Amino acid sequence: MSHKVTDELVTANGRYADAFADPGLAAPPARRVAVVTCMDARIDLPAALGLAIGDCHTIRNAGGVVTDDVIRSLTISQRELGTRSVVLIHHTACGLLSLTEDFRQRLEDEVGQRPSWPVDSFTDLDQDVRQGMVRVRTSPFLPHTDDVRGFVLDVTTGRLREVEIAPGGAADR
Secondary structure (H helix, E strand, O other): OOOOHHHHHHHHHHHHHHOOOOOOOOOOOOOOOOEEOOOEEEEEEHHHOOOOOOOOOEEHHHHHOOOOHHHHHHHHHHHHOOOEEEEEEEOOHHHOOOOOHHHHHHHHHHHHOOOOOOOOOOOHHHHHHHHHHHHHHHHOOOOOOOEEEEEEEEOOOOOOEEEEHHHHHHOOO
């Protein structure tokens, strides 16, 4: 088995480390914000949001879904590292739009064990962003839920479009 890509990354890290100068940043993010987004490689979050190193916490997973683990990370981010704002970003042409829970069955058929985790796929970007905002705003573990906003990033234009919560704060589900 070839480790070519990993070897290239390690080599690149050597070049990075050779030129690295500790910027002296503190662990808490300077802008006191946590961003939850998809792991999609097309999303250049710092460029899209005008962020520099040390500005925010970035939490990425497949789909940018607000899972229990995202709530765990946000809780640590807020309670231990001082963030106050949460930004949720989904994106157009996301792979989770077409993936279904059948994926778990296919894995079980292939490896003989069903994953304990859900796929958390969705068919409506805006609705899933709303659901995520509700999950964040109603979590008993998060003390700062007054500045939670959600967006969809268009991967062909680079523009964010804000998603509003339905009147009354519900996610329409």
